[in-house]
Amino acid sequence: MSSVSDVGVPDNVEHKASLRLSKALLLVLKLRIFVALFVVIAYFSLTVNNFLTTSNMLIMAQHITVIGILAVGMTLVILTGGIDLSVGSTVGLSGMVAGFLLMQGISIGDYTIFFNVPEVILLTCLIGALIGYINGSLITYLNVAPFIATLGMLYVVRGAALLMNDGGTYSQLRGHEALGNTGFSLLGNGSFLGIGIPVWILAILALITWLVSLRTPFGRYVYAIGGNEHAAVFSGLRVRKIKLWVYVFSGFCAALVGLVVTSQLQTGHPMTGDTYELRAIAAVVLGGTALAGGRGSVIGSVIGACVISILNDGMVMSGVSNFWQMVIMGLVIIVAVVIDQLQQRLQKKVMVTT
């Protein structure tokens, strides 16, 4: 136990009392995202009809998954000090790819190949991972700043999604028995033990990612890179490879979301996912991850996504106007960051005087 103490701090009762208060406050601030979740649920359950009913909770859980899965991937990216603005466009493109494979198949000469649903899912995830790989390569090998690289990819990927069917959609994804590609709607609409499959996907993905981030070397490296990238480089970490994987994972998560949404809509729509990257970033920031990297947690981001989504649904059910919803959402994000700053200052104070 180190005993670095502040020179000249009087060791009196008043000091101890304020320290206890600071520590208590610090605890509350650290758990603030859970506090926020509780407050939001409590408020809406009191003011809105049918809020705490099972059916509504299940619906809200479904809504959480879209931003939640994106937030899981985004957390790792932001933890390394980067950012991924292209996830929304990747959601759109993966929806279109899935739609294309189910509706048109791949034509070679006079023959067309139709993949079954698990293959379509796999191929779409690969496309998402590929986009992530391109992002990662631009950032690590060509040294383009993450903001710029993923911003450029945002446009490229969105344009690609629109080009695929000339701005049109791929509808009728029910598939044909004869082609062996029925059952796609199960991904988004099916349920297991009463809970929707997308929710299970989010839960399992979040759990695995959380464990990886905290219990494996890879996770440690991610935090290390975000904390102090130069030190990480000088310490011999394969920073490039780790960053690359992190963006690949983010692209993969975006593809998952694209599949889920397309399955629920039964249509591949090229504009799906528009501005979702901003909502994912908001969820991550709300959950306590610093944009500079090195600090944060996957579970926090998922809870952040819950708060945003429930707040959104609650406001809709309360009849709040669309424009006010935007204002409130923005204020929530700002307040979250301000509180985060307070927490940091308080933390330093508590740490120094221990």
Add this chain to the structure above:
Amino acid sequence: MKRKTLQLIKQSTALASMSAMVFLTGVSTLHAQDNSVQGNIAILVNSLDNPYYAAEANAAKAQAEELGYEARVFSHSEDVNRQRELINSIVAQGANGIVLDNADSSASVAAVRYATEHNVPVVLINREIPEDGIAIAQLTHNNVQAASQVAEAFIEKVGESGKYVELTCNLADNNCVTRSTAYHRVLDQYPDLEMVARQDAGGELLRAKQAMDSILQEHSDITGVIAGNGPVALGAIASLEAAGITDVTVVGIDGSNDERDAVLDGRLYATAMLQAQELARQGVNQLHQYLETGETGESEERQLFRGVLITEDNADYVNDFEYQSN
């Protein structure tokens, strides 16, 4: 020093909680009491900053309230996923019926089906879905008729030969494609009338102006511009005015107040006014009829509403997408 920091923290927390309280209170006051006699109707349209959708939403709300319903307006901003989420929440909230101007045709089928399966009837306005039997009624403007009449007026002014430019609205919208196809159905019958450029202006004023600027650089001898919607027509006009060109005929479809003013000024030759208010009102009426009697009162699910050709002679009758001829 410590006291000051502590005080700062206390103040900030207090401020944060107060602001939260204020806003949450504000939110709760917006939550109207459910004392209505008839029930609860949800009106879901596109972005409310577009005067067309605002006119639709307001007319529907007014009609619903007149019939004794509590009405709430939502906006999906052309995001099909948000539309689906909103419909989920609306159904969970216990709405009795939905009037929907949907975000995309095929992608909306699942959402409309969801509402119908949960015993919330849906009336579609302005945009159709490609499947029958799910919504109780689909009320749309006869875009083909409106576009045909506008194209015929265009030819009357421009003549049966010459060069023209087409600027479309957002071609991802079925209605837009219908209008463009209808224009060409008329215009392509005149082989001496040549389309020298066609650009997707996305239905937006600024994009249309910029597209027109570029086109004018290359084709300075055009005689007419045919636009896919109102903002695009106005954008083309802005571009022509900036270039000092006054002898090019511009036509469009929509019929907003801005277009009416442009027609009266002589800058816009003709437009077709889509009866947004009438459509919305009829939608609410049929929903009401269905909730009361189990039938909409109409024999067909898909119903067309006429677009009114607007020229200098009758532009005065246009106000907020309503044609007031008496």
Add this chain to the structure above:
Amino acid sequence: MPITSTTSNIRVTKLSGGSGGFHHFHYIIGVIRGADMNNTSCIARTFGLAILTSTTLILSGFTIVSSEELIEIKTGGTPPSIDASSLLYDDIIPWASSSTRNVGEVLSAIENQGFETTCEEYGIQKGQAFPCTFWIQTSGVIDNIDTSSRVGKITLSDTGSGSEVVILSGPVIPGTALRDGYPDIVYNDFSNQDAFASFSDDLNNEVISIIENFGEVTPGDRISVVGAYATWTGMDSTIQVVPVSLERVGGE
């Protein structure tokens, strides 16, 4: 602060005092000293193997179809579309011929009883979105043949109705009078507005062949015509008719 280095395990020594930036450096050194790269690649390898096996299993289930089979699968169950030509000759023209009224009769009815009543009695109106279509017949002398515009017009005078009747002779026939005038064609039967409009075009194109088959006409000829007259107000200055049947009337 003990930092142990082992070759098969990662030992991370957690430093006390929270996670301020100052401590990150020490944290990382601890990680690196103890890290074993083999561990990572071992995990990566098993992961990769798992993916590969599941991929191979899944990929064994795709289907290849030829383009003919594909068309058959996709269109199985689509109802056949209505054929404009047969509808026109088999249904519309016989029906029209039996429901026509003299153009003069219709015009005077509009003047005396008002447009709406006349429309209800004599015309077909499918709804507020459609004009009222009257099936009329008349005979008269060709006064003028105007082919300067592609909307060809043959003007008939001396029709006994007091008004000039204009026969639309193509090659461009505006409007949708034939489609709107036949009661059994409803919008609901078509998948979208485009298909509905195309059908009208098909009907109009048939009319062009009818006119072509009729042969040359010159001013002064006397002909009789059965056709559709669509109007929103009944107050048009010229009565524009889309013909479905044309006959030469013997001269005096």
